[in-house]
Amino acid sequence: MNEHSPSWIDRCTLGVLLFDAVLLAVLELLFLPAYIGSVQFPVTVALAVFTNPLLVAVAGRFSSNGLVTAAPLLVWFATVVVFGTMGPGGNTLLLAEDWRSYLLIGGGTLPAAAMLGITRGKQPRTR
Template sequence: MTSEHTTKQPEHGLIALLALDALLLAILELFFLPSYLGPVQFPITAAVAAVTNPLLVAVTAKSTPNGAACWVPVLVWFLTVFVLGVFGPGGDVLLPAQDWRTYLLIAAGVLPAAAMIGIVRNAPPGAR
């Protein structure tokens, strides 16, 4: 027999680990956003964000019955991108407002994840 206390601990630990994953992914995606493939701007990290953020949401939804916890990886990712992008290391602005890659990264990171939240929140409880 397991008590409620012992079943909550791994759940919180997994959510914290997924939040850490979101933080690390946001940092890497932000730093590699201005990548080039030869002479062409190639923001592959926007595609990485579009795939990994919904996966983090899906894993969070599978690990907890608390639907609000699904927002944790998305919020951590967004806050990391925003704070590090605007206030950057050493005061550098990593997300210039006039660059199309800025908007692509934010849209690719948030919109698919928000769609996944809608999917998992509307799924029957047994289907998670």
């Protein structure tokens, strides 16, 4: 893997990672209000806690650029905010008074931000 000129395979892989971030954000939003019986059970938060750091770690393998490494996290967050607050037909999936909304945002961003710091700490410094 050459840092000066990424191959088309690296670029396509990063594109797939970004598409995965959008797809995961939409699915996590849609299934956030899930119930098991009569109990609220936001299982998609666990999905966000697991997959977002994984996307950041894989993106960090393809570039030492911090923005490229953080791109899956940024795309996921932007997708959650846009689709969560401006849903189709004026529906809002992220409600300010719902604890599941905060759990999804925190569970999706905090572990991924920690992985971003770990990944950036392992990357070689360029001057």
